[in-house]
Amino acid sequence: MTCENPGYPRRKPQLSENDSRLWNWAQNGPIADKRAVRSPQNEAELQTLVAASEGKVRVTGSKMSPSRMLKVAGQQDTLIDLSNLSGLIEITDDSATFAGGTPLHEVYEMLTGIGRMLPSSPGVIASQTLAGALATGTHGQGLQQSSIADEALSIRMVLADGSTAEFTRDHRWFPAVQLGLGALGVVTQVTLRTQPLTIYTCFKNAVSADTLEQDLLDWNHGFALSKAWWFPNENQVHVWTAREASDVEIRQYRDNNEELLTQEETSDAMNDTIDQTLEHMRSDTKIVDENGKPFRTVTRFKDFSDVTGDVYQVFCRGIATPQINVEIGIPLARAPAVIAKIKAWHTETQPHMHYPIILRCTGPSSSWLSPSAPEATCFFGFVVYYAEDGSLSEEGVNFLQAVEKLLAAEGGKPHWGKYFDASLYDWPALYPEWPAFLEAREALDPQHKFENHFTAVLFD
Template sequence: MSRDARLYPLRQTHVEPQDDALWNWAQNAQVGSRQQVKRPANEAELQQLLRQSQCQVRVVGSKLSPGRMLHVGENDLLLDLSALSGLIASDENSVTFGASTPLQQVYRTLTEMDRMLGSSPGVIAVQTLAGAMATGTHGQGLQQSSLADEALRIRMVLADGSLREFDRGDDDFAAAQVTLGALGIITAVTLRTEPFRIFTCHKFAVSADNLEQDLPRWNDEYPLSKAWWFVDDNLMHVWNAHEASDAECQRYEQNHRQVVEHANTGDDSLNDTIDQTLAHMHRDTQIHGKGGKQFRTVTRFRDFTDVTGDIYQLFCRGIAVPQINVEIGVPLENTPAIISKVKSWYAENRPHMHYPIILRCTGASSAWLSPSYQRPTCYFGFVVYYADDGSLSQDGLHFLTEIEKLLVEEGGRPHWGKYYDDQRYTWREIYPKWDEFRALRRQLDPQLRFSNDYINTLFD
């Protein structure tokens, strides 16, 4: 298989600091030039900027998304909204943050207030609040859904510079929850909050023989559940979390609210599998020795033990490493049959596994463009890391291509902020409100100022 450069771009490993080209975070796509970036100091400046220009506009955010989502033409604008950040207001049951507040700041502020969100966090916390919402970022657990589902009010600057607030219960609110940046520019978000709680996470390794039955059971029995499927070895590594007992909470407080490990020596039953996976990753990435951050995402499974901590300490543990990350959400009710199909497909094709399959389930979302819209969902996640020279494992990419085909046939919806082949999907068939979203986009942005080639391909 030859690499599809449109889907899986190579990474630039040497970008000069004085270079005017602006790259996305992974440095696998140029999104524009530095001269095109404007940094309004406040919402009023943003409004004026939109009133005084007629060109197309995209917000760069943390630049974690694939470059095609951010790219603009040479005469268009890129907006850095980092000034619209921080806590704006709070009450007993909600908080309002500037849209460009990094999630790690949101989580830290809530923890200091002894509050938390009802949604489980995604693994990466350097995303901005608005960017994470706009792409449908989610965590794990059937009792919650995406971050966007915790929004109570969304404040947005429209293409003509006017302001609009979308309140939960409004007819168009579900469109504003996940927008891909196509409706307007979010400047502030009000989120509902809950009392701060502590969780104990049980970690264990188990055979994947009964995964079809085990995965639904884990998610039914625990409010938070995440699993990694090492298909080569037919093994699962599982994190199941529930609220901590009084004694566990006391130990956590005595440990100055730092994560408490439940054993002095960890479970080593997965260590041989970890060694094998690391060997594959070293070969694929051409990195010798212990290597970098990408290897830490696997070595954390070595000598594991149960832990107690808050939801962000336990689950927001991602390490931002340049990668091709594909994640497809399928109907939860069909997941056992889909797992069986994946097993059969693997047995027949024996694909090269660069990294374990990540399995996370969520409840249904109210957001029109959420991959979990109106249905509990199981997300299948796949990763191929870049080599030091910016190349990608051809075997790893072949696996991504083939597994995406399989999941598309099962009604899969891709995570918007990750990589996927848009030509495989018939959007209005898999999103019941697709045409309503398109109509609202035309109403709010008749000149299509918040578009680029990526957005136009999707909606036009």
């Protein structure tokens, strides 16, 4: 059965060429009339545009977020496309400055080309813009790092009156600007700290989930980078753990023209588990193409080939597929207890799932509104894919609603750029610096020019 839920909107697989509306990437929500979109050629044009706007102003990057984050509704509202403000602006020995509209994959490609990298691990999808990644708290995995925003040294914005302001790490409002939800101004430049490019070897294993509570801590404390996919139905975990590559492994990688070096596959331990998961997906999505993107995201869990490469080659390997993605951050110290509660809940309710639970942990963030502030955090990710006709299975929706309620009750904080039920969260209680963020917002945008319906309710 399919389910209609306003929090998880139905998508339109085919959009009419005559549609006057601009839709988000997943095509499950219109964000503006196309006539409201403006594409300034440079920062000066952007300043003039913002200053002259008599309505609300929002900024679109790659449109990967739910439509509520971007939507403009009023006749005088403006949606700004920053794609012309893109590319490298300046580089030093230990930093690089990029325009806010630069896609992350261009940031990564430029840095690796000169033997540098960001100290933060990448998110899995690199089509996001840099400004968008900061605004929503995009993160990777590993306790020695946090979100991409935590690597920002300075952030330049166009404010509501059209003026520009530069925020460095010693500015009182820098922790607000790092993750501002697009509510403070338009980010035009970001200076990021860089470090020498590190080569990693990533080990892939299948293990029982019997001791996942302790294993999760061991993986994250014992390795530089770690990511796991938990299949509760089969009580199995597909886990990646990565360390810096040895001299021998680095030589092998160089001899492979610095392309991702794949070792021989070492296990077929999860083949039955993956086949069962694929059956659930076929039943739910009715997608005919066996090689379709949703199926490929699961089939790859059969691959236990250890690999050697740079951090982007190893971890930035997501397949962009329309989906409902819920991700909730739980303080790492509480993660084992929450895993135990999910196990008990799963045993009792036997929820219908067609994708494993994703587990990624990060170090603490300095951003006031980061879900990983102020302590190390484990992010629990849950995914339901759309059916061929743009609908969602009733069982999938019920699962997402139930598991989010469970984690919200445990003090979880949702990822801002993904789907969540805002009514489940007491924001000031979750974020001690909430009043400080509101103070920064009132100072930088006193007339709330960068507000939309979502942020108006959020900050009420």
